[in-house]
Amino acid sequence: xxxxxxxxxxxxxxxxxxxxxxxxxxxxxxxxxxxxxxxxxxxxxxxxxxxxxxxxxxxxxxxxxxxxxxxxxxxxxxxxxxxxxxxxxxxxxxxxxxxxxxxxxxxxxxxxxxxxxxxxxxxxxxxxxxxxxxxxxxxxxxxxxxxxxxxxxxxxxxxxxxxxxxxxxxxxxxxxxxxxxxxxxxxxxxxxxxxxxxxxxxxxxxxxxxxxxxxxxxxxxxxxxxxxxxxxxxxxxxxxxxxxxxxxxxxxxxxxxxxxxxxxxxxxxxxxxxxxxxxxxxxxxxxxxxxxxxxxxxxxxxxxxxxxxxxxxxxxxxxxxxxxxxxxxxxxxxxxxxxxxxxxxxxxxxxxxxxxxxxxxxxxxxxxxxxxxxxxxxxxxxxxxxxxxxxxxxxxxxxxxxxxxxxxxxxxxxxxxxxxxxxxxxxxxxxxxxxxxxxxxxxxxxxxxxxxxxxxxxxx
Numbered sequence: 001x002x003x004x005x006x007x008x009x010x011x012x013x014x015x016x017x018x019x020x021x022x023x024x025x026x027x028x029x030x031x032x033x034x035x036x037x038x039x040x041x042x043x044x045x046x047x048x049x050x051x052x053x054x055x056x057x058x059x060x061x062x063x064x065x066x067x068x069x070x071x072x073x074x075x076x077x078x079x080x081x082x083x084x085x086x087x088x089x090x091x092x093x094x095x096x097x098x099x100x101x102x103x104x105x106x107x108x109x110x111x112x113x114x115x116x117x118x119x120x121x122x123x124x125x126x127x128x129x130x131x132x133x134x135x136x137x138x139x140x141x142x143x144x145x146x147x148x149x150x151x152x153x154x155x156x157x158x159x160x161x162x163x164x165x166x167x168x169x170x171x172x173x174x175x176x177x178x179x180x181x182x183x184x185x186x187x188x189x190x191x192x193x194x195x196x197x198x199x200x201x202x203x204x205x206x207x208x209x210x211x212x213x214x215x216x217x218x219x220x221x222x223x224x225x226x227x228x229x230x231x232x233x234x235x236x237x238x239x240x241x242x243x244x245x246x247x248x249x250x251x252x253x254x255x256x257x258x259x260x261x262x263x264x265x266x267x268x269x270x271x272x273x274x275x276x277x278x279x280x281x282x283x284x285x286x287x288x289x290x291x292x293x294x295x296x297x298x299x300x301x302x303x304x305x306x307x308x309x310x311x312x313x314x315x316x317x318x319x320x321x322x323x324x325x326x327x328x329x330x331x332x333x334x335x336x337x338x339x340x341x342x343x344x345x346x347x348x349x350x351x352x353x354x355x356x357x358x359x360x361x362x363x364x365x366x367x368x369x370x371x372x373x374x375x376x377x378x379x380x381x382x383x384x385x386x387x388x389x390x391x392x393x394x395x396x397x398x399x400x401x402x403x404x405x406x407x408x409x410x411x412x413x414x415x416x417x418x419x420x421x422x423x424x425x426x427x428x429x430x431x432x433x434x435x436x437x438x439x440x441x442x443x444x445x446x447x448x449x450x451x452x453x454x455x456x457x458x459x460x
Contacts, residue, residue, distance in 0.1 A: 140243020
């Protein structure tokens, strides 16, 4: 079948994002630290940009050449803080954050190898120890089977088994176990536990132990419930994740993007621009554009393009800060009761409500609230925290999901540990207080907060 080339016209609608719009979207979703990195990178790459510490009195706003480039753009607001004339941060109010000490963190692999080398091991044994230690997961458990390690290292399975037993004798106690039962057994032997019930529970009845089904365990072992409880007290002192201490994340210090203060009866919003460079167009290149004929046209074209790029960046930053301010202001107006009285008064809120109020798209509000933190009289919260679903009351009113979760947490914290509240009991209590939720909803909220079921919370 023959092929031929044809030309034809087609009409199609396409969404085209201009470079300016792409840059605005990118900057809007950056966190404060990411924005700082981006600005510093632009300062390095674009010679037309410069950082200013105070207003340049020599800048002429009616500079004809520059105005032709930036046309209808107005960047005067960028060099001033939003809400200027309200209340800023005094030096005593500024938070000082402790930087991590520049030291190398010891890994579990290094710790185990150091101990192994302190013994009289051969090079072959040390190599097998490294192979085993290098295949431990974050909890300190062996991620591969002995057979897989033997195949990879081209060693006899017996030699790997022997090396594994030696690694399991090292600190932290219980490391390099293949499952929870082996991990707890290693610790029981290390601490010279003589109670045989401890070993029997670890070997065969760990699932029942998790559910605190002590009567069943006592019946299976033919002992009293008191004896089971004594054995359980020993087991609960063991570490089920011996390697986790070497994989703890470094502390993350949150720097608020917004400060919200209450002065008299008014909430004041101030963006945290501490440390963010104030940008301006370099005067040297402004003057080059004024002097026509003295510079090659190609050079002037390059300068114009770079100045356009610089002005786009300045405008995008200005728009980003203005949008964050407007969104935060609307959130504060909506959640004033929360700021005044606490989480029980947090109101239901969705992105569309704020988007309609500010006059932007929902996706813009989503970008603004993602990864941005606000310092408030109630603590530091991610802006997303203020957006929550609805729970209904029997008076036809609406409550936020966060307020319901908080109430569940309070009820559980005050329960009798010997008779913990079941999910159904919590449903009835909430219903008496006017909040209508299903039992499965209570269970979901409880799990999201990391709270165990009533059976697991029960103390014998």
